[in-house]
Each structure stands twice: as structure tokens, then as C-alpha cells.
Amino acid sequence: MKKEFNFEKLDIQLEDFIALLDENRQDVYFVAAMTAVALCVYKENPEKCYAMLDELKNPAEPVSVYEKQFLRDRLKGKEYKPFSYFAGSKPENGYVPHAPYRITVSSNSNSFADEHWAILWLRSSGADSERQIKLREKKSTHAWYLVEEFLLADIREPVRNEKGEVIDPWG
Secondary structure, eight states: OEEEEEESOSSOOHHHHHHHHHHHTTOHHHHHHHHHHHHHHTTTOHHHHHHHHHHHBOTTSOOOHHHHHHHHHHHTTOTTGGGGGSTTOOGGGTTOOOSSEEEEEEOOTTTTOSTTEEEEEEOOTTOSSOEEEEEEEETTTTEEEEEEEOOOSOOOOOOBOTTSOBOOTTO
16 A cells, blocks of 8 residues: 655644644554654754654654764765655755655555554665655554654765766756
């Protein structure tokens, strides 16, 4: 199964992010999509990204120091990675998607093999295989929470100009 989501903007305010998440917390596909949105915020505001990830995760398990360091290491100089999950992004345009920002989340026959757990998939325009997100359902509320994401593995480098700069289609 595949579900597609559209976002008017990716530079979403924390309060709006929380409100959207609260309205759609019982849709596991939506929670997975919001993980990519949160990671896109890192480029402009790492602290806001961490706060968004805290909202996505179990409240008893906020983003750890290790996870913050992991994000910093994986995204340093490669802040384009999370944008690669949105339609219209590609190495040739520096992974710059266009509004509305469309993302597709997929499941397969094994995605819900364990009760109250889900493994969903997102496709990066810079990778040959899909990347997974692991989520867990809170039994009493049927709300879904991020457990782990594997979205930040390396992808194809964006196309660069003769100076080695990433090509900015808006430049």
C-alpha cells in the first residue's frame, strides 16, 4: 500500500507541526511522512528539528545526545538528504523539491508483521532502494510514534557547478 501526502511548506512552525501531528497521530503513514518533514528543518534550525523529533518519538524517550550527534554527522554538508524524499527533487536540481511538497510512504507484506509495530518505506530520488522508518503504536490510544529512522544514509551527490557548488535552481 502507498499513501501520498502534500505539504504547502516544509519550513513549518513547531506549533503547526504539533497540531498536524496531534490531528493525524493515528495514521502511521502520516507520522512517517512527518519524520521527513522534521528532518528537512535541520538545515535552517537544528534545535527545532530536535523538538519536532521529540514530538514524533515516545515522550519518555526524547532525542538523545547520541541521536543529535548522529544527525549532525550525517547531515553536515549534506543537508539536502531529507529533501530527496519529496517529489521533484533530484541530483540535477540539488534535491530542491517544489510546492506542494509531495511525499509517498509505502508498506509491504511484512510492514505490520508484529502487532503494534510498523516498518514503512520512503524512496529517495538519490538512492536505488527505499529507506525504512520503524514506528510503534501506543495500545491505549492507537497513536503511532517514531522509534527509528534510516533516512540519512548517503545518496548520490547533487550535481555541482565548475566551482564545486551545489547547483541552486533558484540562483
